[in-house]
Structure formats: structure tokens, C-alpha cells
Amino acid sequence: AQSVTQPDIHITVSEGASLELRCNYSYGATPYLFWYVQSPGQGLQLLLKYFSGDTLVQGIKGFEAEFKRSQSSFNLRKPSVHWSDAAEYFCAVGPSGYSTLTFGKGTMLLVSP
């Protein structure tokens, strides 16, 4: 069975500092990996996705993520955090881009001035 682990429930980062959110997955085949962001009271917005090819993927809002098969990880990074990045971030894995997804429990990002 597939699963996603986001070890950090909350993370606080100073504005302008770098950010890394961790995601580890368990999946029996080549996974499709996603990061979604959820602002309060809103739905989920896709930040980026990995299907194949280059293991470093670029997303919207200056985010990037690196797929490391050997570590079963897909960590999300941003070099300089903005206050507007405060939200909850979800990592997800699926058998394809358009099929059912298994989500992690999410990491709440707080940005301090």
C-alpha cells in the first residue's frame, strides 16, 4: 500500500530565510509525486509535480522539489520565504497524474517577521 509521511507538523521560518519541507513516500512502482498548498479556507493548489525525467522540478511561486529515489523522498524547497507563503503544504503520491492520490498529513508553515 502506498503511503506518504510528512515528519514535520509545524515549521516556523523567518521571512527571507530558506525553507525545506520533508516528504517521504512508500510506493511499489515508479511514483507520481505532487506538492499542494492550502491557504486557510481554500482548496488545494498544485505547486509542482514529478512524473519522470529531471529529478529537480520547478513549480510555481518559486518552489522546487527534488525526487530522490534512493531515499524515497520528495522534499520541497524555497530559497527565500515570503510572508504570503504561510499555509499548509501537502505532499501526495499516486499511480499516475490523473488517478487517486494518497496525501501526507500536511505541514503547517508559519512565517515570522
Next chain:
Amino acid sequence: DAGVIQSPRHEVTEMGQEVTLRCKPISGHNSLFWYRQTMMRGLELLIYFNNNVPIDDSGMPEDRFSAKMPNASFSTLKIQPSEPRDSAVYFCASSAQGALNTEAFFGQGTRLTVV
């Protein structure tokens, strides 16, 4: 396109009442998903339709929950009778199965409170 549209955005109902949540997927998408989000369990897939046919309903918690997709542009999730433990945010998502490099697009959710 307006994206995935869910209604209502908020629903407060009394225990025992019937609740119907609605979803309009993105035009042209042929896969539709209902997810439930709670603090305890996070995001869970309830049911998945492809071309209006339920493919996987193993996530539906019990017989009180039912979902339908009468046509490509509309789906409902019904809870009858509702219970306080059903309180959650319910998300609908759609995607275009068969399209390369696509992903699921989510609606803004329906926040259900059962009192």
C-alpha cells in the same frame, strides 16, 4: 474555465438530517474524486469516478454515504443520516484521465458541521 465548483461552501445541519454536497468538475475532465479532510485523518479519498462510473468506493466510510455522477458535469455526495463525526471539509477534484502530464484540480471544498 472556472475550475471545480463545489456547493455549498458551508453547511451546518442537525444530526440525523440528510446532507447533499454538490460538485461541478472542470469541463472535459473525465475523472472525479471526492476527498474528506479532518484534523485527525488528514485528506482521505472517499470515491473515484471515471467517465461517470464509480471505480473505487473503498474509502466511503459506511452505508450512510453515497455518491452519484449522473452526467459528466455533475456529482453529488450524500450523507443520510448525518452524524457529528461526519463534520469535515469535503473536497471534490477532477482530472483528465489519459492526458499526459496532467493532475487533479481541487474545488474550494464544503465545510460540513453536524451538530
